Amino acid sequence: MSEKERLSRELMALRLARELKPGMVVNLGIGMPTLVSDYIPHDGSLVLHSENGVIGFGPTPREGEEDPNLVNAGGGFITLLPGGAFVSHADAFAMIRGGHVDVAVLGGLQVSEQGDLANWLVPPRALGSPGGAVDLCVGAKQVFVVMEHTTRDGKPRLVSRCTYSLTGARCVSLVMTDLGLFQVTPQGFLLREIAPGWTAAEVRSLTEAPLAVGPELVEVRA
Amino acid sequence: MISLKPVYSSADQAVADIFEGATIMVAGFARPGVPQELVKALIRKGVGKLTVIANAAHGTREDLADAGRLVAAGLVRKVITSFPAPTRASVEGYPEKLYRQGKLEVETVPQGTLSERIRAGGIGLGGFWVRTGVGTVFEEGKEKRLFNGQEHILERPLRADFALLRARVADALGNLVYDKAQRNFNPTMAMAAAVTIVEVDEVVEPGGLDSESIATPGIFIDRIVKAQSG
Structure with missing residues (x-):
């Protein structure tokens, strides 16, 4: 198996952040998705939405300036941008189910070639925590997933059919892994951008589902 | 005559009539909006066989007296929640431990469906149709x-x-104003219980709150407790 260098978490977050456009309302999930907020402009050009009812939040506060009542959906301290607002959970999810959130960026365990996502229950755990991810899968206009390409023991996470319990069916449109950027199309996965130094054949060998390669395959760049 | 709500100086007094087998909603998300003094009082009271409805119930934060600490204390028979497990999969939460021992029933609910089911309970609906979970x-x-x-x-x-x-603050009528992300499940749960008990930093006279800022009207509130700490 190849020991080539994969994309760093920071580069994955930076690249995915470029898919977020001015005017979008964006929800960032717990874990790696939260890193994306380090690479977006905090000038109000896009609106960050959190399940716990913070709308229009900004970057992590400086040390010593944390407000105990100002946290994101992961419980991490945040700041509020000018024009930010607070709503209840019920209203935050009205925004999600009602189609007012443009993009949800979620972590993943597996994504299938149909765009199914599994991310809430990790075997052999008997219990998992779906949080707001199930709601985001049906409500957000687009769902992007950021995850490592393979499991710790080298098994592919881009699969033909998810074997883990689903979070949402046919909901994912884009996947960022440490080997590249993948579009979910009606024909399955399409490799759009690849980690520097890797070949499509190498990525394909670590992908369970069939993988098409775009006509203009480029490397993921910082 | 205006309808003033009882203001308790002791959380223990405010929860004194919570009975074995009761169904309890506990508000809060992470730390903001968690009624920690009421939860601590309920743990001191030691009343058991509770059904608990709360966003998170894994109980692995010992510095946070949330619904999960009721589970950890062994007072809960059934929990309805969207976070029965901590987000780090390597850590086993109390619900999983007790579930494996056959001591706890767990109903795991997507978060938006959880808040909407509580809202439906509070506003007199028989249920609702939703795509979440299909x-x-x-x-x-x-x-x-x-x-x-x-x-x-x-x-x-x-x-x-x-x-x-x-x-954050109540007036003596039970009208509530929250501080930032404290709001979360609070206004929704306020509508959905036979008896609602709120813990606040400060109690003011009627008229002491900006009416435009009241997020929970006092008609949903039965008891007020002045918190001893923030």
Whole structure:
């Protein structure tokens, strides 16, 4: 198996952040998705939405300036941008189910070639925590997933059919892994951008589902 | 005559009539909006066989007296929650431990469906049709129906005997103002219980709050407790 260098978490977050456009309302999930907020402009050009009812939040506060009542959906301290607002959970999810959130960026365990996502229950755990991810899968206009390409023991996470319990069916449109950027199309996965130094054949060998390669395959760049 | 709500100086007094087997809603998300003094009082009281409805219930934060600490204390028979497990999969939460021992029933609910089921309970609906969970384990055992060509599942309301809430300030009528992300489940749970008890930093006279800023009107509130700490 190849020991080539994969994309760093920071580069994955930076690249995915470029898919977020001015005017979008964006929800960032717990874990790696939260890193994306380090690479977006905090000038109000896009609106960050959190399940716990913070709308229009900004970057992590400086040390010593944390407000105990100002946290994101992961419980991490945040700041509020000018024009930010607070709503209840019920209203935050009205925004999600009602189609007012443009993009949800979620972590993943597996994504299938149909765009199914599994991310809430990790075997052999008997219990998992779906949080707001199930709601985001049906409500957000687009769902992007950021995850490592393979499991710790080298098994592919881009699969033909998810074997883990689903979070949402046919909901994912884009996947960022440490080997590249993948579009979910009606024909399955399409490799759009690849980690520097890797070949499509190498990525394909670590992908369970069939993988098409775009006509203009480029490397993921910082 | 205006209807003033009782203001308790002791959380223990405010929860004194919570009975064995009661269904309790506990508000809060992470730390903001968690009624920690009421939860601590309930743990001191030691009343058991509770059904607890709360966003998170894994109980692994010992520095946070949230619904999960009721589970950790062994006072809970059933929990209805969207976070029965901590987000780090390597850590086992109290619900999983007790579930494996056959001592706890766990109903795992997507977060938006949880808040909407509480809202439905509070506003007198028999249930609601929603796409959340279609094609997943969360649809199991539920009625399905097509609306606009899309599958929906029927979700049923939740109500409780008691709701434990946290706000920044109340007036003596029970009107509540929250501080930032403290709001979360509080206004919704306030509508959905037979008895609602709120813990606040400060109590002011009627008229002492900006009416435009009141997020929970006093008609939903039964008891007020002045918190001893922030």
